[in-house]
Every structure is written in structure tokens, then in C-alpha cells.
Amino acid sequence: IFLARLGRALRGFFHPAAGSDLLWDIRKVAKTRPMLAHIADAGHRAMVERVIDAFEEHAAPVIPGLRAQIVHNDMNSYNVVMDAARPEVVSGILDFGDMIHSPLICDLAIGAVYRWPAEGHPLAPAARFVAGYQSVQPLEIEELGILFHLIRARLALIANIASWQAGRFPAKRDYVLRLITEVWTSLERLDGLSPADARRYFLDHSKPE
Template sequence: MNAAVPDGFGETLAEDAPDVSIAEALAILRRHYGLIGTARPLPGERDHNFHIQTEGEGEFVLKVSHPAEDAGFTDFQNKALDHILAVDPTLPVPLVRKNLEGDAQCTVSISGSAPRIIRLVTYLPGQLLSRSPASAAQDRNLGIFLARLGRALRGFFHPAAGSDLLWDIRKVAKTRPMIAHIADAGRRAIVERAIDAFEEHAAPVIPKLRAQIVHNDMNTYNVVMDASQPEVVSGILDFGDMIHSPLICDLAIGAVYRWPAEGHPLAPAARFVAGYQSVQPLEVEEIGILFNLIRARLALIVNITTWQGERFPAKRDYVLRHAGEVWTSLERLDGLSPADARHYFLDHSNPE
């Protein structure tokens, strides 16, 4: 099947970035930060990232951006992290480490490639949420954390916040051509129904809702938990999908990854929403479209990752890491009516 680049795809997702070796990463670390240590590659969708362990200076993540990444967008991330630190210094987020020139980022040409943006942020210790046992307390605490993060970003703005990002739930209809890459006809129909429901019920309401800059990607590989207390959030990673968007879209994304368990498929998500509401109460119109947004995010994940897995076979395992849970969620939620889902959230997601 031809994995042609869909309309509206930015180069950072449509074209792979040249590799960066460990030796090159360590040379950048020495030259631009005056640090010596070891480097271990970390997985990433667009960037090349390295876990850096230094001699006496702590642990960091060296981020080498995709050559097509705009410097304004990485500046957006740097300034957002600085803003969070100023507003709520108790929130565990990565801290930006300035280079020897006193700058938060610089550009470097690696192995003759186009210049690439280099940044260094602190490494957050802990256990990835994807590897932590789930619990009701964890569901609630994650919701509380996301609401606190939203509040910390509430007064922040940056020109890059309006970037055309395909991982924006509001753009889910643009991914319809990617449905052709889903082999199973029944699954294609489920994704079509999710997008249809979004366009009919959520899209007309979204322009009326509260909006601000949000994290936009609270997935299980972007959150770290306390290894000894897996219900306690230790930090959130990767601000590379930040955008100015309705608050409820950010909440829906986090709710997606509270995978359906035994019993009602929305039970973990409702606990997550209850935690969020204990800090940031939702409006009736927001709750009214939450279910449609959750299904739309699941459809977005399936469409983009199925296409990416075909286009970039070497990254297939990474981009499809959530595939099993995502399809289970889509199939279970496909059997719920939006009205029943809305009533369930209203009845079960109030803060205790």
C-alpha cells in the first residue's frame, strides 16, 4: 500500500530525521554545555533524545530536534517550562539548562545535516506510567496533576501556540484519508463513526469553550510515577505537542489513557475527571462533548500511528506501542451512546 504523505502533514512527522550517534551527542554535550558523562538513546517520535548521566552535575535529557523543527516552537517549550517553574515551582517538570553561552537553545550541524536545534533539560527520575500498576488512586491523582499543570499554564502565551499540529483533536477529520491504511473493514468503520460523531456533536461546540495553552499529550509514556508509590505522580515529560486549545481537549487526551478495565469502560476515565474537577471544575458544555473527544483522540492515534508504522518500519514498534489498548478502547466505547456516556460522566466524575 502506498504510504503517501497526507495533506496537512508537517515535515517533522512526514520525514524521518538523520540519526545522531552517542559519540555526536557527547561531543555536543562537551562543546556546548561543558559537561562530561554518558549518553543513552531514548525513543522519540520526531526528535533524537539522549539520557545523559554526568560526573557530578546530575542527569539530563539532551534533545536534538528534527531538522525541520521551527526554532520558535522549541522556544515555546523552553518559555513554557520557565513559566511553570515561576507559577508553581512544586510541579515536577523538566528544567531548562542554559548552554555555555547562556542560551536555552542553539543550532548545530551534525554530520553535514541541516542545522538542528539543541536543548538540554533535567531528567525526571521515576517509573514510566506505562510500566506502573494502575489503581483508582492513580486515576484520580493523574487528573489532579493535569489540572494543576493547566492552571500553571493559564496566564502563559507564545506566538508558536497557534502552530498547525496534526496531533490536535480538532484536526481529526483531516486524518480521514489515513483510514485506508487500516486493514480490517470493521475497524475502519469504528474509526469512521468516531470521526462522524466528533464532527456532528463536538466540532460545533468547541469554538464556544474555554481555551488556553495546554500540554496536549498526557500519555502513559510522558508521565513518570514514584516507583515505590505508583499512585503518586513524579513528573510529566515532553512538551512537544503543546498548543492553544480548549481545556476539555487536554482533559480528554489524558482520559484516553485511563484504559477501560472490568466493569463500565469509562470508570477509570471518570475517576481521572473527578480528580481534575477537584482542582478545575468543568462546565456543562465541556462534559457534554467529553466522550466524543475521547473517541476522536483514539481515532487520531489509530490513523496517525498506522500510517507512521507503514511509512517508517524501523519505528513501527514505538509508534504502535499503544495499539492493543487503543483498539480495545475504541471497540468498547463504540457500543456506548453519547447520551449514556454523558450521563455516566455527570454521575461519576464529580469531585469527592
């Protein structure tokens, strides 16, 4: 819900730097292909390459037609402040340094990534997050149609960039790889889903309560 409210608050805002070329832009995940060489495990490397291939085939052609605005672009758990007295309430949002002009659905996909799948359907936590978002900001059918590809693309970005940074900056290895176990687990679980099944799951399970 808080991410949807932030999106509404940012609607109409613009800044010349919002068009900057940012490495963490989901739309440009294909540009990180050279970083695949830094992923040591061949199976993981092939999995990330499949994600990028699918993104280019199914999501990239759709993205230019989607509604866009300036978005936060890094809504992970480290950038959210919770109310100490009411831990279920978000009291603040941090780190606006990655803000860009991008499709609104990309911002939602980033937030959904960090709802790590545990038991049950691998998209269940993300679908609950999307349902909360839609209670404030309903999504268009085209946006839901590529959400699965966007989520996987963000995971691929994390895997590629973190692996590259770990090799380039050994002193920061532990920090840049702090989420890599969750990333690989998520990618592996999502790898077993077809885009059609994922789309249907979001359509059926992300309706606002």
C-alpha cells in the same frame, strides 16, 4: 489532579508557536480521514470513520465556544514521572513538544484516554480521572457534554496516525503500534455506548470526592 494543576499553572501563558498546525490536535481529527486507508481491518476502519463523523456533528460545533488556553496536549503514561518512594504521587511531567492553544477539555480528554477500560463500565477509569481533575478544576456542563466525543477522537487519531506511520516507517512499526491493541479494545467498547448515555455517566460518576 496533577493535570488540572498543570492547567492552572499554564493559565495566562502564551507563545506565538501555540497556534501551530499540529497533526495531534484533536480538533483536526477529520483531517486524518485519508489515513483511514492504512487501517487494514474493514471493521476497524468503519469504526474510526463513525467516530470522526460523530465528532464533526456533535463536538466540532461546540468547541469554538469553550474556554481555551495553552495545554500540554500529550498527557499519556509515558510522559509522567512517578515518585519512587511514593508511587501514587506524580513528581514530574515530560515532553512539552506538542503544546498548543486548545480548549482545556481537550487536554483532559487526552489524559483520560490512557485510563484503559478493563472490566466494568468502559468509562469508569476515565470518570475517576475526571473526578480527580474536577477536585482542582471544575468543568463546565458544555465541556462534559462533549468529553465522550473528544476521548473517542483522540483514540481515532492514534489509530489513524499510527497505522499511517507504520506503513511509512517500517523500521519504527513496533514503536508506533505499541498501544494499538489497547486503542482498538477501547474503541470497540466505547462503540457500544450512545453519546447520551456517556454524557450521563460522566455527569453522575465524575464528581469530585
